Structure formats: structure tokens, C-alpha cells
Amino acid sequence: MTRFTVVLVLVVAAAGLLRWRRPAWYWLTFGVTLAVLRVLARYRTVMDACGLTVPPARWRLALARAANRPIPEARPPRILRLRPTRTGLVLRLKLRPGQDAFDIAAASDRLRHSFSMYGVTSRELRSGVVEVRMTGYDVLKRVQMPAETDSRPMRVPVALREDGSVHYRDYRAVPHALTLGATESGKSVYQRNLVAGLASMDVALVGIDCKQGVELFPLGRRFSALADDPDTAAEVLDALVERMGRVYQLIRSQQRITSDVPDAEIAADIWDLPDDLRPVPVVVLVDEVAELALYANKEEEKRRDRIITALVRLAQLGRAAGIYLEICGQRFGSELGKGITMLRAQLTGRTAHRVNDETSANMAFGDISPDAVLAAIQIPAELRGIAIAGDSSGGWHRIRAPHTSLRQAVNICNRHADRTPDLPELAPFRPALPGSAPDSALMPLVKASSATA
Numbered sequence: 001m002t003r004f005t006v007v008l009v010l011v012v013a014a015a016g017l018l019r020w021r022r023p024a025w026y027w028l029t030f031g032v033t034l035a036v037l038r039v040l041a042r043y044r045t046v047m048d049a050c051g052l053t054v055p056p057a058r059w060r061l062a063l064a065r066a067a068n069r070p071i072p073e074a075r076p077p078r079i080l081r082l083r084p085t086r087t088g089l090v091l092r093l094k095l096r097p098g099q100d101a102f103d104i105a106a107a108s109d110r111l112r113h114s115f116s117m118y119g120v121t122s123r124e125l126r127s128g129v130v131e132v133r134m135t136g137y138d139v140l141k142r143v144q145m146p147a148e149t150d151s152r153p154m155r156v157p158v159a160l161r162e163d164g165s166v167h168y169r170d171y172r173a174v175p176h177a178l179t180l181g182a183t184e185s186g187k188s189v190y191q192r193n194l195v196a197g198l199a200s201m202d203v204a205l206v207g208i209d210c211k212q213g214v215e216l217f218p219l220g221r222r223f224s225a226l227a228d229d230p231d232t233a234a235e236v237l238d239a240l241v242e243r244m245g246r247v248y249q250l251i252r253s254q255q256r257i258t259s260d261v262p263d264a265e266i267a268a269d270i271w272d273l274p275d276d277l278r279p280v281p282v283v284v285l286v287d288e289v290a291e292l293a294l295y296a297n298k299e300e301e302k303r304r305d306r307i308i309t310a311l312v313r314l315a316q317l318g319r320a321a322g323i324y325l326e327i328c329g330q331r332f333g334s335e336l337g338k339g340i341t342m343l344r345a346q347l348t349g350r351t352a353h354r355v356n357d358e359t360s361a362n363m364a365f366g367d368i369s370p371d372a373v374l375a376a377i378q379i380p381a382e383l384r385g386i387a388i389a390g391d392s393s394g395g396w397h398r399i400r401a402p403h404t405s406l407r408q409a410v411n412i413c414n415r416h417a418d419r420t421p422d423l424p425e426l427a428p429f430r431p432a433l434p435g436s437a438p439d440s441a442l443m444p445l446v447k448a449s450s451a452t453a
């Protein structure tokens, strides 16, 4: 064996190993070059085989006949740009007369295997121009967020989409959202990523965690208020409704000042106010929402109605006051009582992790997109963290958040603890700093469990 053959064998073996164990590294080292060459070399043949070419124009045929030249071939869409990315290739195509974006979308599965890519999706950028995004490997298997993401305010890069692009939770575009999923499907990890993303922003976080606070309380240094039982939750929500009223008064008073000034912008929400007058936006995270809607006696029913009314009011009017809702639970349907369907209609951002049945998928997407319902039902049980994210426009994507541990999220929150705003209305609910030993009343529980172990 010559030295060249030995080197070649080693390189091929290294590429095979990388592709198997570290597909992202394989893509960056070998995959991207091979894929670019493959797409360029096979482009015309593949487009022809996929029925994405158009016959030559009549005048071209006539010209060829008159000049006794070979008959021109059918033409595929023109490549405007081929851009390699961290996870795949982005192909921008100019369609030929008679083609439309749906032709490309309908052929995406054929394009996927013809170009030996992992996934292909397409969208129309403008009339006659289509962007085809191809992924070189399963980017959702081990999620790695890009180092550089869009850093606009209130826009959190929370997960990766299956086409390799970043999925943002954009509070200004979609103020309120609902996240559903069966137990152990990945809701808490998703919510943790949201908190970690929000921690470095100028925002107040308010948490309602009826799982006795086990998810949100460890992140407490970055929270302006926390509630771990329905009674406290009712008080926190009332305080937020009161805050919302005061922010509206502030916007009104600013409108009165600017209404007589010609050309001055009239504020319609907090984002139109001057920086020095703008109240800090608030994101309210509610975990296990069903706990707030359940009741066993008249007293609890009254509390439940108070909570749901406050949530509906915040959902209806909170956007302009910069109060955004992020509601999370296993189910969220009419069986939780009056007001729930009205509240759900206001939560236009929807994310569904694996659900147990079609009814739960319908709670997330039934009023938005039947395709998304089907996609949510098909999430495999073993792939925790995979979710379908959609909004009221009907568009949806398969996403997965990075596997952020509670430790990592706590570290991020602690690092940004100095950014936690003090909201006067919510001062009584500011969480106590962690660090105390377990309550002595809980010790028998610990002993009992270690005795049975």
C-alpha cells in the first residue's frame, strides 16, 4: 500500500467515525464541501427527475431549428445563491414561468433523498423566488445553539428548528403563549431555557409554580415575585392587574402631553414611551396551570374564578402594558371550567411537546392548524424535548430546546441576579434567598424513604 492510500483510508475512516459519533463536526469538516459539490453536480438531473424543469420557450426552439443547432434542454429554476450554513445548505431559486412555490414544497421529500440530505424545507421569499433549506444531519438529535443569535429585546432564542434555524420566542410579536405536554415530555426544560434566555434582558420575571415551587424557586434570584400555591398566585395576579392599570394611566398621561405637539409620536404601548419613562416589561411564567383551575369546595371555587379572571384580563390587555403570559401545563381545555377557552384564545403562541391523546393536541392546535395537530400526535415518546411550535398564522415547526440542566439555569440566573427589578406592587412576593436547611417537619419523610430504600 502506498503512503497516499494509507492517508486516504485514514481520512475516510475518520470521516465515517465523525459522521456516526459527531454529525455536527462531520458536517463542518467534510460534509459541507461534499454536499455543495453534490448539489452543483446533480442539480439539473435531479430537478429534471423531480419534475421541476420547464420546456424551452418556443422562440428558443425555433431559433435552434433555424440555426440547425441541438434542441435546447428543459430548464430548472435558476440558482440565485447557494449558501453553506452551520447545519446545512440554503439554496435560493428563481422560478421559471409556469412554476410556483408549491411545486418545490411538494417535491421536498424527493429533493431530500436525491441530494442525500437529511431534511429539505422551502418557503417563498417573494413572488417567484423560493428559499430551499437543506439540513445535512438531524440537528434536533443533539441541539447546539449557534453562538451568535439575534439580540433584539424581548426575543429569546429558545430552541432549534428542524431546518437548522433558530426558534425565537418573540414577546413583542406574540405576547402570550401556551406550552402543553404530557408528563416527562420536556416542558420544564423548555421553560428553563426561556428563563435562562430572559435572565440577561431588561425584564422582570414573575413565576407561579404550583408544583410547590420546585421548578422556578431555584431560579429565584432572578425573579421579582414568586408564588408556589394558588392563594399566593391569586394575590400576585391581582397585583399584576393593578400594575397594568397604572401603566395604562402612564401611557394616557404621556398621550396628553404629546397630543398638542405636532409631529410628536403618540404612545399606544410601553414601547412607544421614551426610554426614561418606559416601565420594565414583565413576563409571567405559570407552571402546571391546571392546579390553579381545580377546586374542591366553594371557597376554592371563588379563588379559582378570581385567578382565571385575572389571567384573562392580563391576556386581553397586558400586551400594551408590557405584561406577557407564558402558560405551561399538561392539558388546557374546557374541562378546566369557565373562562379557560376564552383565555386559550388569547394565548396565540402555541407549543406542544409529546401529548397523550388527540384531544390534548387539539387543545394546542385545533383552532390553528390541523397539520400541526397531526405532527404533535406523532412526536415519539423516546425523543423528549421535541415539540411542535406554531402561532395564529397557521405556520408551525418541529423544534427542540437545548438540554439545559437546572444547575446551568440556576448559574445563569445567579449571574444576572443584579438585573432583577424591584416592582413595588410585587414586593411582598419577592422570593427569600435560598440556602436554609430543610424544614424539620420534613425530616420524618426523609427517614421513612431511606428506611424503605
Ligand SMILES: Nc1ncnc2c1ncn2[C@@H]1O[C@H](COP(=O)(O)OP(=O)(O)OP(=O)(O)O)[C@@H](O)[C@H]1O
Binding pocket: 181, 182, 183, 184, 185, 186, 187, 188, 189, 190, 384, 385, 386, 400, 401, 402, 403
Ligand atoms: N430538550 C431536551 N433535550 C434532551 N432531553 C430533554 C429535553 N427536554 C427534556 N428532556 C429530558 O426529559 C426529561 C423530562 O423533562 P421535563 O422535566 O422538562 O419534563 P416535563 O414535561 O416538565 O415533566 P413533568 O410535567 O413531569 O414535570 C428531562 O429530565 C430530560 O432528561
